[in-house]
Amino acid sequence: MSQYWSSLLADLSPYVPGEQRVGGRVVKLNTNENPYPPSKRVMQAISDVDGTQLRRYPEPASKELRNALAQYHKLDATQVFVGNGSDEVLALAFMAFFINEQPLVFPALTYSFYPVYCKLYKIPYIELPMSDDFSIDWSGLPSKLGGIVFPNPNAPTGLACTIDGIEQLLGNNPSKIVLVDEAYIDFGAQSATSLVARYPNLLVTQTFSKGRSLAGMRIGAAFGHSDLIAGLDRVKNSFNSYPLDVVAEQAALASLEDEQYHREHVSKIIASRDWLTEQLEARDFKVLPSAANFVFAAPSHIGAKQLHEYLNKRDILVRYWDKPLLQDWLRISIGSPDELQLLINAIDQTQSSNKDGAR
Numbered sequence: 001m002s003q004y005w006s007s008l009l010a011d012l013s014p015y016v017p018g019e020q021r022v023g024g025r026v027v028k029l030n031t032n033e034n035p036y037p038p039s040k041r042v043m044q045a046i047s048d049v050d051g052t053q054l055r056r057y058p059e060p061a062s063k064e065l066r067n068a069l070a071q072y073h074k075l076d077a078t079q080v081f082v083g084n085g086s087d088e089v090l091a092l093a094f095m096a097f098f099i100n101e102q103p104l105v106f107p108a109l110t111y112s113f114y115p116v117y118c119k120l121y122k123i124p125y126i127e128l129p130m131s132d133d134f135s136i137d138w139s140g141l142p143s144k145l146g147g148i149v150f151p152n153p154n155a156p157t158g159l160a161c162t163i164d165g166i167e168q169l170l171g172n173n174p175s176k177i178v179l180v181d182e183a184y185i186d187f188g189a190q191s192a193t194s195l196v197a198r199y200p201n202l203l204v205t206q207t208f209s210k211g212r213s214l215a216g217m218r219i220g221a222a223f224g225h226s227d228l229i230a231g232l233d234r235v236k237n238s239f240n241s242y243p244l245d246v247v248a249e250q251a252a253l254a255s256l257e258d259e260q261y262h263r264e265h266v267s268k269i270i271a272s273r274d275w276l277t278e279q280l281e282a283r284d285f286k287v288l289p290s291a292a293n294f295v296f297a298a299p300s301h302i303g304a305k306q307l308h309e310y311l312n313k314r315d316i317l318v319r320y321w322d323k324p325l326l327q328d329w330l331r332i333s334i335g336s337p338d339e340l341q342l343l344i345n346a347i348d349q350t351q352s353s354n355k356d357g358a359r
């Protein structure tokens with residue numbers, strides 16, 4: 001706290017991302033990154049960028065990428081927005097659509113950036129209670145609300161909502177924006193982009209960080225009615241004219257062109273997720289059925305906090321939150337098969353040390 005801070009700064013509680021430990025050999029299963037590199041075509045596109053392009057500012061609207069994404073999702077380019085990671089797209093969307101007196105609604109267990117944006121923009125919000133099975137209980141939706149936002153699949157549970165459920169929400173709240181955050185959509189849930197043409201109150205965000213191995217490039221997108229996209233552009237152009245750099249745009253274009261690589265690697269991650277779920281269940285963990293590139297799992301032979309600490313000391317990073325609803329659970333990103341085997345070996349060591357009474 002400094003005397004120079006504004007009152008807004010003093011009131012913020014910034015998002016805390018998972019640890020990015022540098023150096024040494026770390027089994028990094030804490031930030032839902034992709035264990036595989038981007039495709040060779042992406043790497044080629046990056047190295048093909050020449051200095052002349054870098055000397056200049058990027059084309060501010062990233063039209064080439066918007067067109068390619070429109071084609072990919074069978075939408076019009078006026079229904080597509082791009083930004084510097086989906087976090088930035090979400091931040092712009094909150095600013096464009098949710099700053100009003102009525103509360104924004106999101107699930108009690110969800111992406112922890114949503115309440116951070118609400119504090120930043122002074123948006124009132126209501127957290128919807130979760131059902132006992134950790135699904136979102138929409139029956140508690142208040143009659144007066146400023147909008148709805150949730151990830152599908154949800155984070156950190158990994159549970160997916162059905163497309164029928166999303167359509168019902170859109171139909172029941174026609175004057176409110178429903179923002180579906182599809183950061184993990186590649187790994188199993190059905191995308192709501194197919195509903196964009198029919199629901200002018202739908203905004204969908206996606207990212208190249210997870211399924212496309214480009215977290216380091218910061219590429220996000222939004223899909224919605226052209227009026228919503230025009231609203232996002234107004235905010236973007238009042239904030240940063242060039243959110244996507246030249247290299248990132250070329251990488252994104254090449255990634256969209258290499259669909260086979262994308263599908264193959266997503267399938268590998270899904271197979272590893274199934275393997276990890278089986279292994280954990282065989283060791284008496286509770287594991288929620290995940291449609292994402294992570295699993296949400298509760299150990300029974302040791303506390304989640306203790307297991308998190310045990311793994312952390314052995315350079316195996318998983319995510320743990322010491323908070324109500326979350327404190328018995330770990331969120332484990334799907335790493336490579338070798339990394340997951342190291343995780344299971346380490347868990348087995350805690351099981352044998354428990355049997356020896358050395359907990």
Ligand SMILES: Cc1ncc(COP(=O)(O)O)c(C=O)c1O
Nearest residue numbers: 085086087111151155183207209
């Ligand atoms: C639910 C959810 N939405 C959005 C993001 C942001 O992704 P990015 O900014 O890398 O596109 C994340 C990242 O972990 C996430 O978990």
